[in-house]
Amino acid sequence: xxxxxxxxxxxxxxxxxxxxxxxxxxxxxxxxxxxxxxxxxxxxxxxxxxxxxxxxxxxxxxxxxxxxxxxxxxxxxxxxxxxxxxxxxxxxxxxxxxxxxxxxxxxxxxxxxxxxxxxxxxxxxxxxxxxxxxxxxxxxxxxxxxxxxxxxxxxxxxxxxxxxxxxxxxxxxxxxxxxxxxxxxxxxxxxxxxxxxxxxxxxxxxxxxxxxxxxxxxxxxxxxxxxxxxxxxxxxxxxxxxxxxxxxxxxxxxxxxx
Amino acid sequence: xxxxxxxxxxxxxxxxxxxxxxxxxxxxxxxxxxxxxxxxxxxxxxxxxxxxxxxxxxxxxxxxxxxxxxxxxxxxxxxxxxxxxxxxxxxxxxxxxxxxxxxxxxxxxxxxxxxxxxxxxxxxxxxxxxxxxxxxxxxxxxxxxxxxxxxxxxxxxxxxxxxxxxxxxxxxxxxxxxxxxxxxxxxxxxxxxxxxxxxxxxxxxxxxxxxxxxxxxxxxxxxxxxxxxxxxxxxxxxxxxxxxxxxxxxxxxxxxxxxxxxxxxxxxxxxxxxxxxxxxxxxxxxxxxxxxxxxxxxxxxxxxxxx
Numbered sequence: 046x047x048x049x050x051x052x053x054x055x056x057x058x059x060x061x062x063x064x065x066x067x068x069x070x071x072x073x074x075x076x077x078x079x080x081x082x083x084x085x086x087x088x089x090x091x092x093x094x095x096x097x098x099x100x101x102x103x104x105x106x107x108x109x110x111x112x113x114x115x116x117x118x119x120x121x122x123x124x125x126x127x128x129x130x131x132x133x134x135x136x137x138x139x140x141x142x143x144x145x146x147x148x149x150x151x152x153x154x155x156x157x158x159x160x161x162x163x164x165x166x167x168x169x170x171x172x173x174x175x176x177x178x179x180x181x182x183x184x185x186x187x188x189x190x191x192x193x194x195x196x197x198x199x200x201x202x203x204x205x206x207x208x209x210x211x212x213x214x215x216x217x218x219x220x221x222x223x224x225x226x227x228x229x230x231x232x233x234x235x236x237x238x239x240x241x242x243x244x245x246x247x248x249x250x251x252x253x254x255x256x257x258x259x260x261x262x263x264x265x266x267x268x269x270x271x272x273x274x275x276x277x278x279x280x281x282x283x284x285x286x287x288x289x290x291x292x293x294x295x296x297x298x299x300x301x302x303x
Numbered sequence: 304x305x306x307x308x309x310x311x312x313x314x315x316x317x318x319x320x321x322x323x324x325x326x327x328x329x330x331x332x333x334x335x336x337x338x339x340x341x342x343x344x345x346x347x348x349x350x351x352x353x354x355x356x357x358x359x360x361x362x363x364x365x366x367x368x369x370x371x372x373x374x375x376x377x378x379x380x381x382x383x384x385x386x387x388x389x390x391x392x393x394x395x396x397x398x399x400x401x402x403x404x405x406x407x408x409x410x411x412x413x414x415x416x417x418x419x420x421x422x423x424x425x426x427x428x429x430x431x432x433x434x435x436x437x438x439x440x441x442x443x444x445x446x447x448x449x450x451x452x453x454x455x456x457x458x459x460x461x462x463x464x465x466x467x468x469x470x471x472x473x474x475x476x477x478x479x480x481x482x483x484x485x486x487x488x489x490x491x492x493x494x495x496x497x498x499x500x501x502x503x504x505x506x507x508x509x510x511x512x513x514x515x516x517x518x519x520x521x522x523x524x525x526x527x528x529x530x531x532x533x534x535x536x537x538x539x540x541x542x543x544x545x546x547x548x549x550x551x552x553x554x555x556x557x558x559x560x561x562x563x564x565x566x567x568x569x570x571x572x573x574x575x576x577x578x579x580x581x582x583x584x585x586x587x588x589x590x591x592x593x594x595x596x597x598x599x600x601x602x603x604x605x606x607x608x609x610x
Contacts, residue, residue, distance in 0.1 A: 282539030293369030
């Protein structure tokens with residue numbers, strides 16, 4: 046589905062390093078940010094939406110990289126591991142995570158591993174591979190040493206559903222240091238407050254960054270059904286039954302006549 | 304054409320869902336079975352989460368049982384009094400079943416519980432059907448019916464228990480305890496497996512209650528309407544697992560398939576097809592069993608929410 050032009054970032058990396066090869070910015074660069082619209086209404090189709098984010102990076106120089114990260118509302122999550130018990134694979138050893146982003150996308154000008162070394166990306170949380178996940182508690186003591194396996198499992202399973210994604214090459218620079226980032230929002234991605242973060246990388250480090258919140262709304266039948274099921278479950282159940290009874294009665298009436 | 308199912312949270316081809324509905328509807332029209340016991344596993348195979356498949360099936364069966372019950376009602380083939388006693392049990396059973404469902408869901412074991420109960424039931428039904436159709440085919444080959452020795456049937460349990468009531472439509476004077484217990488067992492099955500439960504209720508009515516066969520199917524359908532409607536509302540309220548869009552697509556396909564099935568049943572020799580259905584049931588059962596015992600490709604499961 047198409048494109049929602051919404052967020053306009055102004056990313057101004059001040060104190061641009063001199064041409065002499067001075068690679069580290071002198072201080073924390075001032076960052077200005079502006080949004081044209083803080084509400085994003087996605088007309089969700091049946092397969093998801095593409096979200097467009099526009100911004101300006103006045104300090105951008107040749108050789109710099111931009112990474113635009115979009116994080117969905119944080120949600121508690123439980124991971125269980127399958128284990129063979131009496132011949133059957135059962136879910137065992139649950140571990141709860143207090144907060145996992147429901148959605149995470151890192152769009153970048155180039156593949157992330159070309160932009161910065163892994164430890165920098167990990168510290169910034171700037172890759173779907175390094176999404177920070179807070180544990181809430183491990184029910185079984187056996188699960189404690191394997192918590193990093195659990196983290197990897199969350200990231201793998203979310204990535205399989207398209208909910209955690211790296212989109213290399215989806216940030217493109219246009220004239221006058223205007224950049225455009227495009228991320229795919231699958232249909233399962235929830236609505237709510239998203240954090241949008243932009244990082245300007247120079248020589249393998251973050252030279253400037255800024256973040257803002259934008260609210261994602263969805264329009265469309267699927268979303269309406271989902272909202273009703275979550276917010277008015279009793280009414281939803283009655284509607285489901287009414288629809289079924291009506292359909293059954295109609296079918297009987299139509300086919301009995303023939 | 305892909306459609307996104309908002310509760311199941313997957314995208315599926317519309318034609319595939321309509322086709323599934325029509326195919327299972329055809330079989331149910333042909334053999335007079337509900338089809339829930341086939342549809343739920345098939346939905347699981349195409350990627351619908353088992354909990355959503357079960358709850359949505361309850362919703363679909365409400366639609367198909369209305370169609371069927373109306374046809375029987377017109378012929379006066381519904382014992383309403385018996386249906387109400389079955390329903391009383393069905394309400395208790397389905398409320399308990401939905402609680403059990405929610406508890407298993409909170410433990411993260413609902414998917415496995417659903418698959419396991421299907422393996423047991425499909426295995427049993429498939430074996431019975433296969434046995435029956437093999438016998439029928441043999442009888443055909445030998446030509447003509449083999450006279451079975453008539454045994455004296457013992458007085459049914461339903462007449463020995465207390466709290467007897469009259470059921471004029473069925474010409475019965477039996478205890479109300481067996482119908483309530485049968486209804487309750489079936490109610491639990493509706494909640495956990497997303498089946499109408501006719502495949503248990505009909506034989507139970509014939510062999511345990513000794514109801515006349517001409518009112519058995521209508522009465523069972525009458526009861527199924529209300530129990531599946533109740534389960535739909537309870538599952539939607541408590542577990543948020545009813546996918547109305549999935550249900551409507553399956554209903555649409557199912558209605559058409561069932562009508563074709565009813566007409567086809569008059570022309571085609573059913574015995575060979577019954578063997579085919581038995582084979583299908585056993586194949587589905589084996590696939591489910593295999594998925595439970597084979598080493599999974601993904602060792603981890605994500606469950607929304609904390610435990």
